[in-house]
Amino acid sequence: MSSLDGELTGDLAGDGLPPPHAHGRASFWREARWPARMAAVVTCALALIAILSPWVTPHDPNAVDLAIRLQPADAVYWLGTDHLGRDILSRLMAGAAVSLGSVAVAMALILTAGIIIGGTAGFLGGRVDQAIMRVADVFLTFPTIVMALFMVGALGVGLTNVIIAIAVTHWAWYARMVRGIVLSLRRRDFIAASRLAGASPAQTFVRHLLPATMAQLLVLATLDIGHIMLHVSGLSFLGLGVTAPTAEWGVMIADAREYVWTEPLLMFWPGLALFISVMALNTLGDALRDRLDPSLRAEHGH
Amino acid sequence: MSALARRNQGVESRRRTDWTMARFILRRLLLLPVMLLAASVVIFLMLRLGPSDPALDYLRLSRVPPTPQALDEARRALGLDLPLIAQYADWLWKALRLDFGQSYVTSRPVLPDLLHYLPATLQLAGAALVITLAVSVPLGVWAARYRDGLPDQIVRLIAAVGVSMPNFWLGFLLALLFSVHLGWLPAMGRDGWSSLIMPAAAISFMTLSINARLLRASMLEAAGQRHVAWARLRGLSPRTVERSHVLRNALLPVITATGMYVGELIGGALVIESIFGWPGVGRYAVSAIFNRDYPVIQCFTLLMVAIFVICNLIVDIIYAWADPRVRLAAEGAS
Numbered sequence: 001m002s003s004l005d006g007e008l009t010g011d012l013a014g015d016g017l018p019p020p021h022a023h024g025r026a027s028f029w030r031e032a033r034w035p036a037r038m039a040a041v042v043t044c045a046l047a048l049i050a051i052l053s054p055w056v057t058p059h060d061p062n063a064v065d066l067a068i069r070l071q072p073a074d075a076v077y078w079l080g081t082d083h084l085g086r087d088i089l090s091r092l093m094a095g096a097a098v099s100l101g102s103v104a105v106a107m108a109l110i111l112t113a114g115i116i117i118g119g120t121a122g123f124l125g126g127r128v129d130q131a132i133m134r135v136a137d138v139f140l141t142f143p144t145i146v147m148a149l150f151m152v153g154a155l156g157v158g159l160t161n162v163i164i165a166i167a168v169t170h171w172a173w174y175a176r177m178v179r180g181i182v183l184s185l186r187r188r189d190f191i192a193a194s195r196l197a198g199a200s201p202a203q204t205f206v207r208h209l210l211p212a213t214m215a216q217l218l219v220l221a222t223l224d225i226g227h228i229m230l231h232v233s234g235l236s237f238l239g240l241g242v243t244a245p246t247a248e249w250g251v252m253i254a255d256a257r258e259y260v261w262t263e264p265l266l267m268f269w270p271g272l273a274l275f276i277s278v279m280a281l282n283t284l285g286d287a288l289r290d291r292l293d294p295s296l297r298a299e300h301g302h
Numbered sequence: 303m304s305a306l307a308r309r310n311q312g313v314e315s316r317r318r319t320d321w322t323m324a325r326f327i328l329r330r331l332l333l334l335p336v337m338l339l340a341a342s343v344v345i346f347l348m349l350r351l352g353p354s355d356p357a358l359d360y361l362r363l364s365r366v367p368p369t370p371q372a373l374d375e376a377r378r379a380l381g382l383d384l385p386l387i388a389q390y391a392d393w394l395w396k397a398l399r400l401d402f403g404q405s406y407v408t409s410r411p412v413l414p415d416l417l418h419y420l421p422a423t424l425q426l427a428g429a430a431l432v433i434t435l436a437v438s439v440p441l442g443v444w445a446a447r448y449r450d451g452l453p454d455q456i457v458r459l460i461a462a463v464g465v466s467m468p469n470f471w472l473g474f475l476l477a478l479l480f481s482v483h484l485g486w487l488p489a490m491g492r493d494g495w496s497s498l499i500m501p502a503a504a505i506s507f508m509t510l511s512i513n514a515r516l517l518r519a520s521m522l523e524a525a526g527q528r529h530v531a532w533a534r535l536r537g538l539s540p541r542t543v544e545r546s547h548v549l550r551n552a553l554l555p556v557i558t559a560t561g562m563y564v565g566e567l568i569g570g571a572l573v574i575e576s577i578f579g580w581p582g583v584g585r586y587a588v589s590a591i592f593n594r595d596y597p598v599i600q601c602f603t604l605l606m607v608a609i610f611v612i613c614n615l616i617v618d619i620i621y622a623w624a625d626p627r628v629r630l631a632a633e634g635a636s
Contacts, residue, residue: 145570146607237470239592260478264474275466278465
């Protein structure tokens, strides 16, 4: 890890920034500016709501009651009710679980694939590396939405397939990053020492190379989660992801379409929830990047 | 070397450059069919090896009860009883004559239908591209000029909002504001340029945000280079330096990025179309995906690949034209 630290801080030379690893992890909060702090608070609150939503929603998010449809906000239904008389606030909270849950699963898949594929390419090198990276190049250059639409077309409609489609369209960025780091480290003495001490390639990779990739992977993942959330909701909005009765923000916006001129607040709230979540995650990602990896300034294109 | 000889050499080199550019373009154009062929193999395999049976979908969409006999007939009619290679060869043979099969739903030929809807989508994506460039370049220049000042903060805020805003939600908000409350723009349909503004703006907000930030960063990087310091030392005005020495270099990464946004813009158009009742290819494609109408999905994806590859070719040509280093490298290689 220490050798990587040296490389990262080396990139900083002359940039006038303090070396990012000079302090412990706890000082992220102390050093962060207010947008980053707020983003951290919002993200934590969101995660908490998502985890607790089965128990703490004020009403049943799926209870249909046509007698109270399209109610304005009041003391009982804080944000009003939708076209089927369901409580909007409860549905927003339940939707947080679906959105964050699906994004978390997608991200877990992406990280696993990226680490395994990128690690293999970097560690083995040679022809394997060439072959893997040519395939990755195709995935890197391709527009994610079109590819995700095609994947859903091939696999069928539904949240599971949307998650798979998202994973298939995003892994290459992570594989490329892991490969690059592994490639830069695999000739170092400590890797040879580990192998000489009897560790298998897999053990060496997990113990000595994987930790070096963690900082950059964390940054890339945090920056990407917002995009992925927008993708999942966008596909659900089109009716290709999460389907009708389930509370999900994209579905809620799609549901509200018929009432957009008469009851604009119906589509306003889920969109606002989505916007705030994505903004918080992006801000957090930016702050993490500035702290952990200032060399990762280049935007990546999707 | 005399001045005349030097000028002749310049003319000579420009001629050679034109020639290498032509070769570069030709080589890329020849590569295009190869890429499309590769893409078509992948698309074909993915659809055939996917979890569902096209014959079943065909029967479902034709509203025929899936008895074993009907399934057999459908398989034979669709050629699904042949080995995969034969199926692909058959598809390719027809595709070469621009026959991409018939929709399972409408029984109409796929390609003419797609080409009927496509221009509207491309128009929308093109308008979004124009907005992206027209707004992001001034924003990026403005932010870089007043680095860490108020303009920089404002642009940073706009960009942060832009990359976090769901484009379909933004579309609704724009329609509410400009159609319902102000009544300035039509909310639905494709009727003159005024109906183009809102959907194109909704699509371009994200790309112009990314572009503005990218341009700001690359302006600052370019401003730190030696030739810029030299230009300043020569006493050129700050605006001249900015325009002819900083911006020109800073635009190169933006050109590359634009190539990547083309896909994003078309994807955005596919989503936004449904909000503004824009008669593009998006709704047709989404309903095909929903119904698993394979011939449509296949042709649609291939069409998108072709557009994307062609747009990137155009971007590469513009890049090579804008960056003398690429031209010289191409010359050195030949």
